Amino acid sequence: MPAGGFSGPAPSGVVFEAKITPLVVISCIMAATGGLMFGYDVGISGGVTSMPDFLSKFFPVVYNRVEDKKAHDSNYCKYDNQGLQLFTSSLYLAGLTATFFASYTTRKLGRRLTMLIAGIFFIFGVILNAAAQDLAMLIVGRILLGCGVGFANQAVPVFLSEIAPTRIRGALNILFQLNVTIGILFANLVNYGTAKIHPWGWRLSLGLAGIPALLLTVGSILVVDTPNSLIERGRFDEGKAVLMKIRGTKNVDPEFNELVEASRIAQEVKHPFRNLLKRRNRPQLVIAVCLQIFQQFTGINAIMFYAPVLFNTLGFKNDASLYSAVITGAVNVLSTLVSIYSVDKVGRRVLLLEAGVQMSISQVVIAIILGIKLKDNGNGLSHGLAIVVVIMVCTFVSSFAWSWGPLGWLIPSETFPLETRSAGQSVTVCVNLLFTFVIAQAFLSMLCHFKFGIFIFFSSWVLVMSLFVLFLLPETKNIPIEEMTERVWKQHWYWKRFMDEEDDEDRNAKKVGKISGYHNSQL
Incomplete structure (x- = not known):
């Protein structure tokens, strides 16, 4: 900074x-x-x-x-509960x-x-x-x-x-x-x-x-x-005073006037969730919902929730499994820093597509190792293969951390226009938490029934989401929000058909989009 x-x-x-x-x-x-x-x-x-x-x-x-060392339960099913x-x-x-x-x-x-x-x-x-x-x-x-x-x-x-x-x-x-x-x-x-x-x-x-x-x-x-929140609730003097404090200057009239106008226009939108379903907002809604579903079906939360349990399942001793989880956590942090550096340089699509290849290969390698070497009632993996599995898990985590992790939240926040942004964020968060719950509740049972095939399952989803990015996700790098319709949606081979007509509400939406800084619900 x-x-x-x-x-x-x-x-x-x-x-x-x-x-x-x-x-x-x-x-x-x-x-x-x-x-x-x-x-x-x-x-x-x-x-x-x-x-x-x-x-x-x-x-x-x-x-x-x-x-119970003498139990005949499958290695994959010990934690299924x-x-x-x-x-x-x-x-x-x-x-x-x-x-x-x-x-x-x-x-x-x-x-x-x-x-x-x-x-x-x-x-x-x-x-x-x-x-x-x-x-x-x-x-x-x-x-x-x-x-x-x-x-x-x-x-x-x-x-x-x-x-x-x-x-x-x-x-x-x-x-x-x-x-x-x-x-x-x-x-x-x-x-x-x-x-x-x-x-x-x-x-x-x-x-x-x-x-x-x-x-x-x-x-x-x-x-x-925030000044936006205070103005939204009618506390204009207090909002202006806070704006001067956080901007470090008394010359805040232009920004303050923009926020007041944004608040006025946004309050005219009586039914933001209904607006969200209108034809012109369908591309943003579909992309936001799909990104949240896909983010969970990469398999990342299955690994982050249950990393020690997963490593125990693979035959690691308790200390080794926790140690391996620490390694994946460190990789997660460092790779997120990569995203901060590169997201506005190489673009969203490049990061997502590259990560798709990396995640898919690492999951297939893990599945092959487990399928060949980890027997249902055996003693787990050898030391060398266990290290390979940890490396592959880290490879998977790193690619997620600089792509689907932050971008799954960032892209919806860039694409929703202001008058539906609050409602769009609610839908985004709800869909994300819903599918996080589904994966968390089902993973150990899926591991028991799919065995090593669980990684093939998630790898298949990575292929589907990569195709979605390739054909349906436009690039939003360095494009101002108010220009999204003209420079992104109307130029896209598929989504342009949803931008074919413009009524008074559409023109009003454009006006709202030009108000900077208000209700920008980026995640």
Whole structure:
């Protein structure tokens, strides 16, 4: 992030004066802890569910199956248990439900208060999980964490987009995704250490989620709400005062007037979800929904949720499996940095297509090794082949982290026009959490039934999504939002047929699109 200030041009031609002020930096760092919390939740569950102490207390059937060396159960089926999968997936089902309420609070109560609500949900969820005495208490804790995820994923990216100067908005959106990967890595490191603490190491793993939860809660109390949110709620003087603070200048009238106009026009759109279904918005809606479904069917969350369990299934010892999960978490973080550097240089399509080839090959190699060498009731893989599997998993994770991870969120945020952007974000988050829940709930059972074929299954989906990108996903690199219709949709061989007519509402939508910085819900 460069020091000093710059002038960011608005799409309408007006130059907005803006500096990167300490208030902006601090606010964005505090808000991004929502991503840290989400990532920690993703990463911690897989390590905890592979800990013998945790399994013996809550899932004795699974514990006996794993520990019984004479059992004739398939290597692939030792962890197949619906209750164990519910421990992971309940968070995402709760997040899906909470998103509908979070959309309302983000709009009516503000981004800051919605982040505070998320932090409070996180704290209570952490307390219940760390103190859990039975499965019901454990699941309720996960549900509360899921509510926090729903509220945080709705409010934090909006907050980051609206608080940041225009020219670093994209980088700050990927900062949220970077914090998710850091949270996963932190969770894997914690699991690696607490696995050696008997019999309460799992409680420490779940309890340390309180650190990012407290950071988000305290941060949301200390930060200011965005000018966009204040103006939207009729607090114009306060909005202008905050705008002067975060831009580091008193010369904010041009940007302030644009935000006021954006608020006026956006409020004229009475039914954003109905507008979302109109013919002219169909390309953006189809692409946003498909990207979220495809993102989950790469198989990434199956690996990130259950990495230690997966490595245990492949015959790794407990320490080795957690250690391998730490490696994949580190690769995830570093590869996300690659995306920050390259996304505006090489373009979205190139990253997605290259990653498709890399992910598909790595999954096929894993399937071949497991199919030939890992027997149902054998002792697992040899040391050399185990290393190859870890390398292939890291190859897969790295390609996802610089492509489908951040771009699955970034592309929808670039393509929805302003008057449907809030509704479009809600649909995007809901579809993502729905299919995250499906994969989390089904993966261990799929692993049991498909065996090594699970990687062929995900590899096949990678082929389908790569074809989708090749034929149906246009390039949006360096194209202003207000020019998307003319330069992207009307030029595309297929989507141009949805842009054939323009009525008064269409022209109004174009006008809305030219208002910069308002409700930019990039993820």
